[in-house]
Amino acid sequence: MKGLQVRSKLWLEVDGEPLLGNGRDQLLRLVHDHGSINAAARDMGLTYRKAWSLLKAMEDKLGRALVLRSKGGAGGGESQLTPEALDLLAKYDQLRRGVQELVDAKFAELF
Amino acid sequence: MKGLQVRSKLWLEVDGEPLLGNGRDQLLRLVHDHGSINAAARDMGLTYRKAWSLLKAMEDKLGRALVLRSKGGAGGGESQLTPEALDLLAKYDQLRRGVQELVDAKFAELF
Numbered sequence: 001m002k003g004l005q006v007r008s009k010l011w012l013e014v015d016g017e018p019l020l021g022n023g024r025d026q027l028l029r030l031v032h033d034h035g036s037i038n039a040a041a042r043d044m045g046l047t048y049r050k051a052w053s054l055l056k057a058m059e060d061k062l063g064r065a066l067v068l069r070s071k072g073g074a075g076g077g078e079s080q081l082t083p084e085a086l087d088l089l090a091k092y093d094q095l096r097r098g099v100q101e102l103v104d105a106k107f108a109e110l111f
Numbered sequence: 112m113k114g115l116q117v118r119s120k121l122w123l124e125v126d127g128e129p130l131l132g133n134g135r136d137q138l139l140r141l142v143h144d145h146g147s148i149n150a151a152a153r154d155m156g157l158t159y160r161k162a163w164s165l166l167k168a169m170e171d172k173l174g175r176a177l178v179l180r181s182k183g184g185a186g187g188g189e190s191q192l193t194p195e196a197l198d199l200l201a202k203y204d205q206l207r208r209g210v211q212e213l214v215d216a217k218f219a220e221l222f
Contacts, residue, residue, distance in 0.1 A: 002125075002174075003125045003126040004123060004124070004125055004130070005123065005124045005125070005127075006121065006122075006123055006124075006206065007121070007122050007123070007124055008119060008120065008121045008122075008210065009119065009120045009121075010117065010118070010119045010120075010214065011117075011118050011119075012115060012116065012117055012118075013115070013116045013117075013118055014113075014114045014115055014116070015114040016116075019115070091221045091222060094221055095117065095217055095218060095221050095222075098217045098221075099119065099210070099213065099214050099217055102210065102213040102214075102217070103121065103210050103213075106206055106209045106210055106213070107206060110202045110205055110206050110209075111202060111206075
């Protein structure tokens with residue numbers, strides 16, 4: 001069929017509750033890039049409070065720290081992702097890419 | 112990680128607009144089961160008008176008839192899926208199942 005395409009979305013849950021999807025993945029990556037929750041939140045059009053609560057919710061669900069916050073001076077502290085967070089992002093990325101390839105292949109086979 | 116699960120969603124688009132996802136798939140299947148758009152709409156908590164407009168939108172996007180409506184007597188007409196609709200549903204089902212298996216396998220491999 002002309003113009004037909006397949007789209008897919010993939011996310012992780014813990015005990016049936018969302019843990020990591022595209023939005024939170026982007027938030028963590030921006031924290032990593034900027035070294036700052038505040039700058040990451042701004043990039044995503046979120047308040048600092050909202051970004052912080054998303055990160056906190058993920059940490060609570062996983063029972064692990066994802067972001068290390070060091071109190072800073074005038075400019076505010078630096079934030080860094082923990083090795084666990086980097087590992088989670090790397091795996092999620094591999095999962096997403098792998099699945100996208102498989103979806104495309106399966107679609108090409110059927111349609 | 113304990114309790115970690117992967118979830119995925121898959122849908123078809125035509126020229127970047129949604130054609131078929133879980134909801135419309137269910138609607139078409141119910142029309143098929145009941146032989147009636149009205150009964151299908153009722154099962155899904157939709158008005159007849161809404162169900163009809165969803166079906167119409169799909170037909171317009173595909174440029175093909177999906178439901179054949181035959182005018183009936185007092186009880187209203189029967190509705191039947193066209194062979195094209197049945198083919199589309201069968202392929203979408205295969206795609207969905209296939210992808211679910213692949214997602215599960217990929218997840219098990221990574222996490």
